[in-house]
Amino acid sequence: MRIGAIPGPRSNSIFLVYRQTGIWSTVFKSATCDERVERVAVMKGMTGEDAAMHEWTDWSIADSPTLREQTVVTLREALFNEVFKPGDKLVERKLAEQTGVSRTSIREALSQLESEGLVTRVAGKGMFVTRLSEREVRQIYEARAILESAMARLFVERASQEQMDELARRISEAGETDTSELARQHAEKLDAVWDIIMQGAGNDITRQMTFLLHGRVTYLRTVTTRVASAERRRNTMALLHGIFDALRARDADLAEKLTRGYVERSAAFALSLLRDSGQNARSSSRKQRIDT
Numbered sequence: 001m002r003i004g005a006i007p008g009p010r011s012n013s014i015f016l017v018y019r020q021t022g023i024w025s026t027v028f029k030s031a032t033c034d035e036r037v038e039r040v041a042v043m044k045g046m047t048g049e050d051a052a053m054h055e056w057t058d059w060s061i062a063d064s065p066t067l068r069e070q071t072v073v074t075l076r077e078a079l080f081n082e083v084f085k086p087g088d089k090l091v092e093r094k095l096a097e098q099t100g101v102s103r104t105s106i107r108e109a110l111s112q113l114e115s116e117g118l119v120t121r122v123a124g125k126g127m128f129v130t131r132l133s134e135r136e137v138r139q140i141y142e143a144r145a146i147l148e149s150a151m152a153r154l155f156v157e158r159a160s161q162e163q164m165d166e167l168a169r170r171i172s173e174a175g176e177t178d179t180s181e182l183a184r185q186h187a188e189k190l191d192a193v194w195d196i197i198m199q200g201a202g203n204d205i206t207r208q209m210t211f212l213l214h215g216r217v218t219y220l221r222t223v224t225t226r227v228a229s230a231e232r233r234r235n236t237m238a239l240l241h242g243i244f245d246a247l248r249a250r251d252a253d254l255a256e257k258l259t260r261g262y263v264e265r266s267a268a269f270a271l272s273l274l275r276d277s278g279q280n281a282r283s284s285s286r287k288q289r290i291d292t
Contacts, residue, residue, distance in 0.1 A: 067101060067105055068105055068108045068109060068112075071099060071101055071105045071106065071108070071109040072109045072112045072113065074099060074109075075095070075099075075106075075109050075110070075113060076113060076116075076118065076215070077184075079113070079118050079119075079129060079219065080184055080187070080218060080219055080222050081184055081222075082223070084129045085129060086129050086130065086131035086132070087128060087129060087131045088128065088129045089125075089126055089127070089128050090110060090119060090126070090127040090128065090129065091126070092106045092107055092110070092127075110127050113215070114127070116214070116215030116216070117130060117212075117213075117215055117216045118130055118215045118216065118219065130216075132216065132220075132274070134271060134274055134275065137220065137267075137270055137271055137274055138267065138271060140213060140216055140217065140220065141263055141264070141266065141267030141270065141271075142267075143213060144213065144217065144263045144267075145259075145260050145263040145264055145267070147206060147209060147210055148194065148197070148210075148259050148260075148263055149256045149257075149259040149260040149263070150201075150206070150256070151194075151197055151198055151201040151203070151206060151259075152197060152201075152243065152246075152247065152252075152255040152256050152258075152259040153252045153253075153255060153256045154200075154201035154202065154203060155197050155200040155201045155247055155255070156246075156247055156250050156251065156252040156255050157252065158200060158201060158202045159200030159201070159202075159247070160200070163196060163199060163200040164200075164247070164248060166196050167193065167196045167197065167200070167244060167247070168244065168248075170189065170192045170193045170196055171193055171240055171241065171244055173189050173192070174186060174189035174190050174192075174193055174237070174240070175237050176189075177189050178225075178233050178234075178236075178237055179233075180225065180226050180227070180228070180233075183222050183223075183225040183226035184222050186221075186222075186225050187218050187221040187222040187225060188218075190221055191214070191217075191218055191221075193240070194210075197247075198210060220266075220270050223270075223273070224266065224269055224270050224273065227273065228269070232269070236262075236265075236266075239258065239261070239262050239265070240262065242258055243255060243258045243259055243262060246258055
């Protein structure tokens with residue numbers, strides 16, 4: 001399966017990473033080189049060669065991600081959407097063939113994903129999709145409970161009205177994607193909700209700490225949303241709205257308490273799924289031994 005073709009700088013840079021229920025999902029799109037030149041020219045009032053020269057001397061990377069960044073995005077989305085399962089070996093040669101980029105780009109992208117905890121390097125064997133243990137999952141949620149509840153309290157104390165309004169909008173957007181079919185998009189929207197809370201809390205060091213967990217948190221959010229019942233998802237959004245009400249009322253104690261409860265509830269669900277998957281895997285293994 002071709003997981004993502006990464007074209008050159010003058011192409012449309014649209015990545016089709018996975019196929020699920022017969023529909024290709026577009027996860028990355030950037031402007032063409034010519035479109036960027038035109039946009040910069042309009043902004044700067046330039047034309048012709050001056051605009052083109054500015055395009056290639058502009059140090060901003062926001063509008064023109066590097067090949068390495070594009071490769072990281074493609075592979076990360078493949079992991080989030082379980083194109084590769086936990087424990088799968090990631091072979092550079094095969095990934096290069098599937099994406100159309102060099103093995104060097106694949107190697108650099110895998111190193112980035114390793115730093116995010118999404119892939120694991122095994123000495124003498126290569127790279128594998130990280131298989132989170134029950135202990136690791138518990139610790140991730142424990143860290144989230146500590147950091148996010150503290151940030152909720154700081155948000156109450158420091159957030160502007162503009163940030164409060166933005167948070168309301170992001171929560172509304174999360175509610176619009178709250179289905180199992182849109183699990184990946186829903187996880188992204190929840191990431192955006194908590195990012196606004198982190199911004200409003202005004203503690204850059206804590207934001208850096210949460211970034212270390214970001215990849216694994218998003219992965220767990222995606223997986224749990226995909227299998228959660230409609231009732232559970234409704235209850236989750238109700239809890240999130242409750243947290244927002246406490247934040248809007250500037251009730252720091254209640255916001256901190258509700259946020260901790262929200263994370264602890266998520267932890268219990270994720271751990272139950274992990275235990276169930278382990279039991280199913282052991283049962284399947286025993287069945288195979290019996291059949292042979």
